[in-house]
Amino acid sequence: MSVTNSIKEVSIKNLSKIFGRGAVKPGESYGAPGIGSSTAISVFTSITLIFLWWFITNMGWIEPLFLPTPEAVLKKFADVSSEEFAGSTLWGHTKASLFRVFGSFFLACVTAIPVGIAMGVNRIFRGIFDPPIEFYRPIPPLGYLPLTIIWLGIDDVQKITLIYLAVFAPMALSARAGVRSVTIEQIQMAYSLGASRGQVIWHVIVKGAMPEIITGMRIGIGFGWTTLVAAEMVAAEAGIGHMVLSAAEFLVTDVVIMGIFVIGAIAYMFDLFMRFIERKVVPWKGKM
Amino acid sequence: MSVLELKSVSVIYPPATKTGEDVHALENITLNITGNDFVVALGASGCGKTTLLNVMAGFIQPSGGEVLLDSKPIKGPGADRGVVFQQHALLPWLNVIDNTSFGLMLQKMKTDERTKVASKYLKLVGLEEFQKHYPYQLSGGMRQRVGLARALTSDPAILLMDEPLGALDALTREIMQELVLDIWRETGKMVFFITHSVDEAIFMATRLIVMSPRPGRIIKSYNLDFYQRFFKTRDARRVKSQQEFIDVRQEVLNIIHGDEIRIDQG
Ligand SMILES: Nc1ncnc2c1ncn2[C@@H]1O[C@H](COP(=O)(O)OP(=O)(O)O)[C@@H](O)[C@H]1O
Numbered sequence: 052m053s054v055t056n057s058i059k060e061v062s063i064k065n066l067s068k069i070f071g072r073g074a075v076k077p078g079e080s081y082g083a084p085g086i087g088s089s090t091a092i093s094v095f096t097s098i099t100l101i102f103l104w105w106f107i108t109n110m111g112w113i114e115p116l117f118l119p120t121p122e123a124v125l126k127k128f129a130d131v132s133s134e135e136f137a138g139s140t141l142w143g144h145t146k147a148s149l150f151r152v153f154g155s156f157f158l159a160c161v162t163a164i165p166v167g168i169a170m171g172v173n174r175i176f177r178g179i180f181d182p183p184i185e186f187y188r189p190i191p192p193l194g195y196l197p198l199t200i201i202w203l204g205i206d207d208v209q210k211i212t213l214i215y216l217a218v219f220a221p222m223a224l225s226a227r228a229g230v231r232s233v234t235i236e237q238i239q240m241a242y243s244l245g246a247s248r249g250q251v252i253w254h255v256i257v258k259g260a261m262p263e264i265i266t267g268m269r270i271g272i273g274f275g276w277t278t279l280v281a282a283e284m285v286a287a288e289a290g291i292g293h294m295v296l297s298a299a300e301f302l303v304t305d306v307v308i309m310g311i312f313v314i315g316a317i318a319y320m321f322d323l324f325m326r327f328i329e330r331k332v333v334p335w336k337g338k339m
Numbered sequence: 340m341s342v343l344e345l346k347s348v349s350v351i352y353p354p355a356t357k358t359g360e361d362v363h364a365l366e367n368i369t370l371n372i373t374g375n376d377f378v379v380a381l382g383a384s385g386c387g388k389t390t391l392l393n394v395m396a397g398f399i400q401p402s403g404g405e406v407l408l409d410s411k412p413i414k415g416p417g418a419d420r421g422v423v424f425q426q427h428a429l430l431p432w433l434n435v436i437d438n439t440s441f442g443l444m445l446q447k448m449k450t451d452e453r454t455k456v457a458s459k460y461l462k463l464v465g466l467e468e469f470q471k472h473y474p475y476q477l478s479g480g481m482r483q484r485v486g487l488a489r490a491l492t493s494d495p496a497i498l499l500m501d502e503p504l505g506a507l508d509a510l511t512r513e514i515m516q517e518l519v520l521d522i523w524r525e526t527g528k529m530v531f532f533i534t535h536s537v538d539e540a541i542f543m544a545t546r547l548i549v550m551s552p553r554p555g556r557i558i559k560s561y562n563l564d565f566y567q568r569f570f571k572t573r574d575a576r577r578v579k580s581q582q583e584f585i586d587v588r589q590e591v592l593n594i595i596h597g598d599e600i601r602i603d604q605g
C-alpha cells in the first residue's frame with residue numbers, strides 16, 4: 052500500500068515538473084508552454100538512437116539485409132563517393148537531385164510568391180488562382196506523376212515540373228496569408244503619407260509578409276525533397292532518389308540508408324541556412 | 340493659413356446583419372478647423388469619432404455633405420493630412436529613423452536629406468538618441484512619439500490623431516499630453532485630436548466638441564484655454580486641479596451622462 056502510494060507521489064512530482072505546476076524562477080514566465088532549451092536533450096536522443104542502432108546490428112540481432120550496421124553504411128558512403136553505383140557516383144547523383152530540387156524551388160520562388168501576393172491584394176487574382184490551387188494542392192504528387200509523364204515525357208522537364216507543382220501551392224498560400232498579417236493601420240498610414248498603390252504593395256505589404264513568405268519557402272523546399280524520390284522513380288539516369296530506388300530493387304540496404312541520410316542531411320542543412328536567413332531578414336518576427 | 344471645413348457631413352454604414360438597420364454613424368456634422376486650432380473630439384466609444392477622422396483623412400467618403408481642405412474637396416488620403424494612429428502603425432522592419440522618414444522615402448527624397456529632416460522631428464519628440472533602435476525595442480510612449488514625428492515630416496496642414504494616447508499608462512500619458520501640446524505650439528499645425536478622457540480633452544483643447552452616439556452628432560462645443568495656463572506655469576497637475584477646470588469637467592460629464600440617460604429613456 053505504502054509502496055504504491057510513494058510511487059504515485061513520485062510520478063505526480065515528476066509530472067508537475069514537466070507541466071510546471073510550481074512557481075518558476077525569476078526570469079522565467081509561469082505557464083509558458085515548453086520553456087527552456089531542448090538542445091542538450093536532442094543531442095542525447097540522437098546519440099542514443101545511433102548507439103542503439105550500432106549495438107543491435109553489431110550483436111547480430113537483425114539481419115544486415117534489413118538493417119546494416121552504421122559502419123557498413125559509412126563504408127558505402129565512402130565507396131559510392133568514388134565508385135559508380137546505379138550509373139553514377141554519389142556526387143553525380145547528388146548533383147542531379149540538387150539541380151532538380153533547387154531548380155523547382157527557384158522557379159516556385161519567382162512565381163508562387165508573386166502569385167500569392169497578388170491573390171492577397173487583388174480579388175481578381177484570388178478568383179482566378181484559388182480554384183486550381185485549392186483543387187490540386189491536396190492531391191499527392193504520386194497521383195499526378197503519370198499525367199506529367201504523358202504530357203511532358205521523362206526528362207528533367209517532367210521531373211522539375213512535378214517537384215515545382217508540389218512546392219508551388221504551399222509557397223503561394225503562405226505568401227497570401229502573409230498579406231493578411233499586415234495591419235490595416237500600416238496600410239492607411241502609408242497612403243496618408245502619400246504612397247501610391249504600388250508603393251503600398253512593395254514597401255508595406257510585401258515586406259510585412261516576409262515572415263510568412265520565408266516560412267512558406269521552408270515548407271516548400273520540404274515538399275520538394277519529399278517529392279524528389281517520386282520524381283526520380285521513372286527513367287532517371289542519376290539522382291539520389293534513383294540511387295535509393297535501384298538499391299532497393301537489388302536489396303542493397305546500406306545504399307538505401309546512406310541515400311536517405313544524404314537527403315536528410317542536405318535538407319536539414321538547407322533548413323538551417325533558411326533559419327539563418329530568417330533571423331537576418333526578419334529579426335522582428337514574433338516580437339511585435 | 341489652411342482651413343479644413345466639414346459641411347453637413349453624414350456617414351451611413353450599411354447594416355451589420357441582413358435584417359439590421361443602417362448605422363447612422365455621423366449626422367449633419369458641421370465643423371471648421373483653421374489657424375492653430377487644437378480641436379478635441381470627446382465622446383463615448385461608438386459615437387463616430389473615428390468615422391469623423393476617417394472622413395477628414397480621406398479614407399471614407401461621406402454619405403452626404405462636403406469636406407474641404409482650403410476650399411478643395413478631399414477625395415482620398417494625402418500627405419497634406421498627417422495621421423497618428425492609436426496603434427502607432429510603425430513598420431517593424433525599419434529602425435526609428437527609417438520609420439520616421441518613411442513618407443519622405445515614398446516621395447523619393449534623397450537619403451541624407453530625409454535623414455536630416457527626420458532627425459529634426461525626432462529631436463522635437465525627444466528621441467534623437469534612438470535613431471537606430473527598432474520598434475520592438477521601444478516602449479509604447481516612444482513608439483507613439485515616432486508615429487507623431489513621422490506624421491510631421493511631410494509638413495501636413497493638419498494632424499489627425501485618433502486616441503493617440505489611449506494605449507498608454509497614466510503617467511506616460513500625462514507626459515505625452517504635454518509633449519503634444521509643446522509640439523503643436525512649436526509647429527503651429529492645426530490638430531484634430533480624439534480622446535475619451537474628459538480630463539485630457541479639457542486640458543488640451545482650444546476647442547472641445549462633445550459628441551453623442553446614434554446618430555453621431557456634436558451636442559456641445561466649448562472654447563477653452565487651459566492649455567495656455569499650462570504654457571504659463573508648466574504645471575499640468577495644478578491646471579487640472581483648478582476649480583474652473585473641475586467645473587468644466589463636471590459640466591461636460593453632465594452633458595455626456597445626461598445624454599445617456601435621455602437615450603436610455605427614449
Ligand atoms: N466599417 C463599419 N461598418 C459598419 N459600422 C461601422 C463601421 N465602423 C464603425 N461603425 C459603426 O459606426 C459607429 C461609430 O463608430 P466609430 O466611428 O468607430 O466610433 P468611435 O471611434 O467614436 O468609437 C459605431 O456604432 C460603429 O459600430
Ligand SMILES: [Mg+2]
Nearest residue numbers: 385388389390
Ligand atoms: Mg474610435
